[in-house]
Amino acid sequence: MSCMFISKRRAVAALTGAAMAAAVLLAAGTDPPALPFRPGEKLTYSVTWSVFQAGEVAALLEESGSDPDDYQIVTTAQARGIVSKLYALDDEYRSRLNPQTMCSAGISKQTLEGRRHKQTEIVFDSARKLAILDERNLAKAGEPPKHNEEPIPPCVQDVVSAFYYLRAQPMHVGDRIQVPVNDGSKTTMVTVEVQAREQIETPIGTRYAFRVEPAVFGPGSVYKRKGRMLIWFSDDAQRLPLRIKAMLSVGTLTGTLESVSGNAIIGPASAAAPSISHQGNSRPLDSADPPATKSPNPE
Secondary structure, three states, rough: OOOOOHHHHHHHHHHHHOOOOOOOOOOOOOOOOOOOOOOOOEEEEEEEEEEEEEEEEEEEEEEEOOOOOOEEEEEEEEEEEHHHHHHEEEEEEEEEEEOOOOEEEEEEEEEEEEOOEEEEEEEEOOOEEEEEEEEEEEEOOOOOOEEEEEEOOOOOOOOOOOHHHHHHHHHOOOOOOEEEEOHHHHHHEEEEEEEEEEEEOOEEEEEEEEEEEEEEEEOOOOOOEEEEEEEEOOHHHHHHOEEEEEEOOOOOOEEEEEEOOOOOOOOOOOOOOEEEOOOOOOOOOOOOOOOOOOOOOOO
16 A cells, blocks of 8 residues: 655555445454454555656555554655655655554645645544644745644544555455545545456565555545546455556556565465456546446434
């Protein structure tokens, strides 16, 4: 669960982290459903820009040292291949996720992207229903730090935890999931459309997967530029993000899951059922045109 040049750097956050989750209300007195991931799991992705090797992204899920009730997702992104000769990229995101409520507690970012070097901390204060952002520009020592506070709903996702929330959701072709995502400013309600169930070839084998499209690009969404994102989640006990594709005006970035290691959950492969597509809001898969409609921001 998405950038190597100036016009692409925000796509790293989209690839690593995209923008797509919603509140889970657990019934009182019942046990939460089993999750398709657990501490120790590590996902490693290769990233290509068109036909060129562009980078590597890794996501490690571990228990949080600051709060025993939370998980921490450490996501790193580095440039590779010819892109590393042209553009510096070395990002680390630390997302904090409560596995009982599936709500994010916040995210910290250390980003080095070209000449940009920033340290960002976003805290989701559920008691006060506020997203609190503190950011320092490390490339300009004399620049004052940025502070911002924005209202949030009782449960919100950051750009990394959203992938893990989606992994925990049942999926059926034709579903449309409304999810609140916050990246330090106004909360955006993102629509995630489950478009198809199809068989895909991956470095970890042939899998049936749900193809979903989160509406994270365009005016009023998480990323303001024109573009599209597609994610393929495996239809099995792991619900792995097998492939993440961001189609932008400057080209297509594709993150491909190369390996799953550590304490990953192992389950039976998905059943060999026919592929299914939903035609309600479909567009050519290589098009960067955004969805025709956008979901409004939550109050």
